[in-house]
Amino acid sequence: MDNFIKVLIAKPGLDGHDRGAKVIARGLKEAGMEVVYTGLRQTPEQIVRSAIQEDVDVIGLSILSGAHSYLFPEIMNRLKKADHSDVAVIAGGIIPEDDHKKLKELGIKAIFQPGTPISKIVDFIENEVQK
Amino acid sequence: MEDNIDQLYADIQRGNENTIAKAISMVEDGTKDAVKLMKKVYRNIEPAYLVGISGPPGSGKSTITQSIVQLWRKENIKVAIIAIDPTSHFSGGALLGDRIRMDKISTDRGVFIRSMATRGSLGGLNSSIYDTVLIxxxxxxxxxxxxxxxxxxxxxxxVKLADTTIFVTVPEAGDEIQAYKAGLMEAGDIFVVNKADRPKSEQMVLTIEQLVSFRGDKEIWKPPVLATNALQDEGITDIKKSINDHHIYLEEKDLLQKNRREVIRAQMINLMEKKLNEKFISPILKDQKFFKHIELICKKKEDPYSVVNELLSL
Incomplete structure (x- = not known):
């Protein structure tokens, strides 16, 4: 019996930069995870539906546009409504520290700033999934 | 426990997406419940019509898939897509990126997209792929x-699992196509030259037509070679029509059931290999003794043939 960790890397909203998301996707793959990457400009509806159909353990949201305070609550609400709150949601990109507390209250498990080593993210995910 | 399985079965049958997705994961992970579920499924369910799409990276498979699905959706036909990408032999991980090109159908309630990694640990086809088809x-x-x-x-x-297999290529593939001759060229029922607005597409169509015309039997299905431009939605109706024609051909010649017996045969072999691996090979691989033998073989003190016989008690 195998137990693979499956992660969805998603870019919500109008944000055309996915270098970071791709680096993370590749890094997690190298760490032995199965990574679904859905591409640019995803709506909260698309992200939640992908997470359900793919049955991922973790959703990684990458955002640089500054719209996280609008998009993240929408995503978390939709997950709740779809009875899919057991998935761990983490975030990365340009997210000012002032906003972290509020986002964590929404249920976002971790927020990784630019410069975070991939190994730290890998460790976090492995710990989170084992719980 | 049996009640749980019945409940799971009923929820899948009702089309509950969360349950379908969880059931596929169970099958992928090979849980005990998955085996119980699949026992019931195999005894009750006739597989839906299965279309395989294959071709080199970047040839437009996902875009074509999306366009065909959009046509079927206009007729209110429900479609599921299993998008398979390779598992890395080095890390065991996989990058599953087919959803990127299926953006237009990703929120359609009548479409279910599931990405899967090949995972085939010790060679052989991952048996959970066909189980997913049945789910x-x-x-x-x-x-x-x-x-x-x-x-x-x-x-x-x-692709051999599929009732109709579509092989997609691009005009520039050129000589590369020779390499496919002994492989997918033989498995294709429909050939598509995508990105046909590019130069040399007619030449490519002719090359493939010549290749497939060498297939012996005159009575059998002659694979159509279609030129498409999937980004502009050109030629997609031709693919849809060819799938339909091939389906009718299989029904008329009584080949659909024959193909499916072949699939069950392959699935049986997969499951037997999996069991043998689990029961006999995997424990050996984890045993310290195994590494010692490798050392001794490298030091020319033993040879692999004798060791294998010893390890498997043959």
């Missing part, structure tokens, strides 16, 4: 598309 069939999807990158034996084994 989608139970859930009422009328067409199921399996999409794979067209390289390697593993992928050919996957």
């Amino acid at each position: 989608f069939s139970l859930a009422g999807y009328e067409y199921i598309i399996i999409e794979t990158v067209g390289v390697g034996q593993n992928e050919i084994d996957i």
Whole structure:
């Protein structure tokens, strides 16, 4: 019996930069995870539906546009409504520290700033999934 | 426990997406409940019509898949897509990126997209792929598309599951096509030259037509070679029509059931290999003794043939 960790890397909203998301996707793959990457400009509806159909353990949201305070609550609400709150949601990109507390209250498990080593993210995910 | 399985079965049949997705994961992970579920599914469910799409990376498989699905959706046909990408032999991980090109159908309630990694640990086809086909069939999807990158034996084994296999290529493939001759060229029922607005597409169509015309039997299906431009939605109706024609051909010649017996045969072999690996080979690989033998073979003190016989008590 195998137990693979499956992660969805998603870019919500109008944000055309996915270098970071791709680096993370590749890094997690190298760490032995199965990574679904859905591409640019995803709506909260698309992200939640992908997470359900793919049955991922973790959703990684990458955002640089500054719209996280609008998009993240929408995503978390939709997950709740779809009875899919057991998935761990983490975030990365340009997210000012002032906003972290509020986002964590929404249920976002971790927020990784630019410069975070991939190994730290890998460790976090492995710990989170084992719980 | 049996009640749980019945409940799971009923929820899948009702089309509950959360349950379908969880059931596929169970099958992928090979849980005990998954085996119980699949026992019931195999005894009750006829598979939906299965279309395989294969071709080199970047040839437009996902875009074509999306366009065909959009046509079927206009007729209110429910479609499931299994998008398969290779598992890395080095890390065991996989990058599953087929959803990127299926953006237009990703929120359609009548479409279910599932990405899967090949995972085949010790060679052989991952048996959970066909089990996933049956789970989608139970859930009422009328067409199921399996999409794979067209390289390697593993992928050919996957396309062989399909009732209709579409092989997609591009005009520039040129001589590369020769390499496919002994592989996917033989497995294709429909050939598509995508990005046909580019130079040399007619030449490519002719090359493939010549290749497939060498197939012996005159009475059998003559694979159409279609020129498409998937980004502009050109030629997609031709693919849809050819799938339909091939389906009718299989029904008329009584070949659909024959193909499906072949699939069950392959699935049986997969399951036997899996069991043998689990029961006999995997424990040996984990045993310290195994590493010692490798050392001794490298030091010319032993040879692999004798050791294998010893390890398997043959």
